Structure formats: C-alpha cells, structure tokens
Amino acid sequence: MGTVTNINRAKLSIGDLIHHKLFDYRGVIVDVDQKFQSTDEWYELVAKSRPPKNKPWYHVLVHENQHSTYVAEQNLEADDSQEPIQHPLIEHYFESFEQGHYVLRNKAN
Numbered sequence: 432m433g434t435v436t437n438i439n440r441a442k443l444s445i446g447d448l449i450h451h452k453l454f455d456y457r458g459v460i461v462d463v464d465q466k467f468q469s470t471d472e473w474y475e476l477v478a479k480s481r482p483p484k485n486k487p488w489y490h491v492l493v494h495e496n497q498h499s500t501y502v503a504e505q506n507l508e509a510d511d512s513q514e515p516i517q518h519p520l521i522e523h524y525f526e527s528f529e530q531g532h533y534v535l536r537n538k539a540n
Contacts, residue, residue: 446533448510462490
C-alpha cells in the first residue's frame with residue numbers, strides 16, 4: 432500500500448486580491464507559506480481565532496495602510512472587485528496590475 436502525502440495546496444497565489452472575512456479589509460498577496468512559519472509567541476498573541484498551523488498562510492499588503500500582515504487561508508477569500516490596492520510597497524513587489532491581478536516584478540540576481 433502506498434503512502435499518502437499531505438500536500439497543502441494554497442487556494443490563492445501571489446498577486447491575488449483578497450478580502451479578510453473577519454476584519455473586512457482588502458489586500459494583495461505578496462508571499463505564500465504552505466504552513467504557518469512564524470513563532471508560537473506571535474500565534475498566541477495575534478492569531479486569536481486559532482487558525483490551523485498546518486494549512487497555508489499568506490503575507491498580505493493591506494489596502495490604504497502602511498503595513499503588511501500574516502493571515503491564515505481560512506480567513507481569506509478572493510476579492511473580485513478588480514480594483515487595485517493602494518500601498519506604498521506595491522511597486523517593490525509588482526510591475527503591473529492587469530485584469531484584477533498584480534504581476535510579480537522580476538527580481539534581478
């Protein structure tokens with residue numbers, strides 16, 4: 432009998448627009464972790480809804496704000512507004528906004 436590998440497939444991708452279901456803000460994904468990658472201290476202090484650590488988590492630039500955040504997949508849904516995000520770091524991560532999705536900037540080595 433073969434071994435079953437549990438691969439967490441992220442439902443969202445870098446450049447996707449998101450809506451936070453609990454806190455009602457919009458944002459854009461700049462990175463994806465297949466499972467929780469922060470500290471237990473951060474989780475205890477910040478992740479009040481206790482989302483699963485073994486599912487995907489996302490690094491998100493928050494619309495009309497200066498900060499980014501780290502969010503569990505269960506708290507996010509796609510934002511179908513097709514409206515760009517206003518954030519000072521957008522140009523650092525993305526080269527353009529096309530058809531409701533940000534295009535990742537090519538990083539020079």
